[in-house]
Amino acid sequence: MKKTNKKKQFKTLVKLAMVSLVIFASCQSNLNDEIPEQDTDSKLYEEQEVSEKSATGANRDIKLKFYLGDRGQGNDIGNVETPGWVADKQNQWSEWGGDADNYDPDWIVLELLTRTTKNLKNLDFRIAIQLSDDGGFGNGAGTVRYTPWASQGGGWSIWATDADAYDFDGVRFKIETRPYSGFTVEDVRFGVQLTDHGTSNSHRGIAKYTPWLSQGGGSTGYAGDRDFYDPDAIRIKLEVIR
Ligand SMILES: [Ca+2]
Ligand SMILES: [Ca+2]
Ligand SMILES: [Ca+2]
Ligand SMILES: [Ca+2]
Numbered sequence: 001m002k003k004t005n006k007k008k009q010f011k012t013l014v015k016l017a018m019v020s021l022v023i024f025a026s027c028q029s030n031l032n033d034e035i036p037e038q039d040t041d042s043k044l045y046e047e048q049e050v051s052e053k054s055a056t057g058a059n060r061d062i063k064l065k066f067y068l069g070d071r072g073q074g075n076d077i078g079n080v081e082t083p084g085w086v087a088d089k090q091n092q093w094s095e096w097g098g099d100a101d102n103y104d105p106d107w108i109v110l111e112l113l114t115r116t117t118k119n120l121k122n123l124d125f126r127i128a129i130q131l132s133d134d135g136g137f138g139n140g141a142g143t144v145r146y147t148p149w150a151s152q153g154g155g156w157s158i159w160a161t162d163a164d165a166y167d168f169d170g171v172r173f174k175i176e177t178r179p180y181s182g183f184t185v186e187d188v189r190f191g192v193q194l195t196d197h198g199t200s201n202s203h204r205g206i207a208k209y210t211p212w213l214s215q216g217g218g219s220t221g222y223a224g225d226r227d228f229y230d231p232d233a234i235r236i237k238l239e240v241i242r
Contacts, residue, residue, distance in 0.1 A: 055214045057120035057185035061087040062213055063113040064127070064173055064190060068097055068105035073222040076100040081172070086125050087118035089177045093128075096170040098136040104167050107224040108234065110190050112210035112217035120188075124151045124180035127190070129173055129236045133162040136170025146176075147238035150185045154238040159199040161233045166198075171234065183242075187214045191237030196225040199233045209239070 063085045070076035081097040084090040099105035126149045133140030145160040162168040189212045196203035205228065208220035225231035 055114070055216070056187060057213065059119050060114045060116055060213055061085050061118040061120060062188060062217070063115075064175060065111040065113060066094075066097055066108060066171070066173065068099045068108045068171060069222075070099040070101070070104065070106045073107060073224075073228070076105075078102065078105070083173050083175050085115065085118065086175050086177060087120060087123065089123075091174065091176055093130075093174045094172050096132060096136045096138060096172050098170045102136040102169050104169065104230045105171075106228050106230065107222045108171065108192060108194065109222055110192050110208075110210055110220045110236075112188075112190050112213065114213055114217045119184075121184045122179060122181050123177055123185075124149050124183055125175055125177045125185075125238075126150065126154075127157065127173060127175055127236050127238050129157055129160045129171065129234060131160050131162045131168040131234065132170040132172075133164070133166075133168055138170065140164065142168070145235070147236060149178075150188070150238060150240045150242075151180055151183050153242065154188075154240040156191070156193075156237045157235050159195065159233040159235045161199065165232055167230050167232060168234075173236070185240050185242060187212050187241040189213065189217075189239050190220070191239055192220055192223045193235050193237075194223055194225040194231040195233045195235075196227070196229075196231050202226075205231070207237070209237075 065082045067080045078099045081094040083094040127147045130144045140163040142162045145157040147157045148155045191209045193207040203226045205225045208223040211218040
């Protein structure tokens with residue numbers, strides 16, 4: 001009996017060892033299987049990315065819209081203003097935008113709009129921003145600041161303030177365009193950041209971005225300085241993929 005039991009025990013041990021080996025081996029083969037699966041997935045992902053990118057500057061035009069508000073996000077909203085569609089090459093300032101009483105706005109929202117009836121082929125552009133005071137409408141206006149051109153890769157403007165760099169009331173934008181044979185922006189989005197105490201780095205709010213042109217555009221959401229109260233300066237970003 002003892003011998004038989006030992007034999008049984010031995011057999012069981014062997015079985016267990018074999019089962020473990022099989023499990024281990026199948027786990028290994030699963031791991032090996034997963035690698036090509038991941039490859040397939042990432043290929044699919046790339047294809048999706050490519051199809052999302054099918055909306056480009058070669059088949060779409062863009063427009064910047066903006067509005068400001070005060071006393072909390074979404075409150076005391078002023079008029080929505082725009083410098084117009086880029087492909088229309090207006091090169092004109094928008095109307096001055098302010099909050100509801102054109103006095104000390106707390107936040108700004110930028111929107112990127114797109115349309116398919118015109119495109120950005122063979123066109124270079126940059127964004128200009130100017131701030132004013134004393135009820136907006138251009139009184140006490142500060143220096144005009146520009147983003148780099150799209151053909152230069154875009155980027156942030158210098159900080160724009162009103163004349164005394166303290167509690168601006170009005171904001172306006174212009175999109176400057178110039179013909180640029182052979183240059184067409186692939187993708188584009190707008191960014192905006194506010195600060196206070198002049199152009200102090202330590203009072204910056206979070207930089208906010210619109211979705212990309214290839215994503216259909218959209219809104220930055222509310223952009224304010226660090227405490228979302230009476231900012232002094234705004235800078236604007238033209239972000240491009242060439
Ligand atoms: Ca106000
Ligand atoms: Ca305010
Ligand atoms: Ca001022
Ligand atoms: Ca503030």
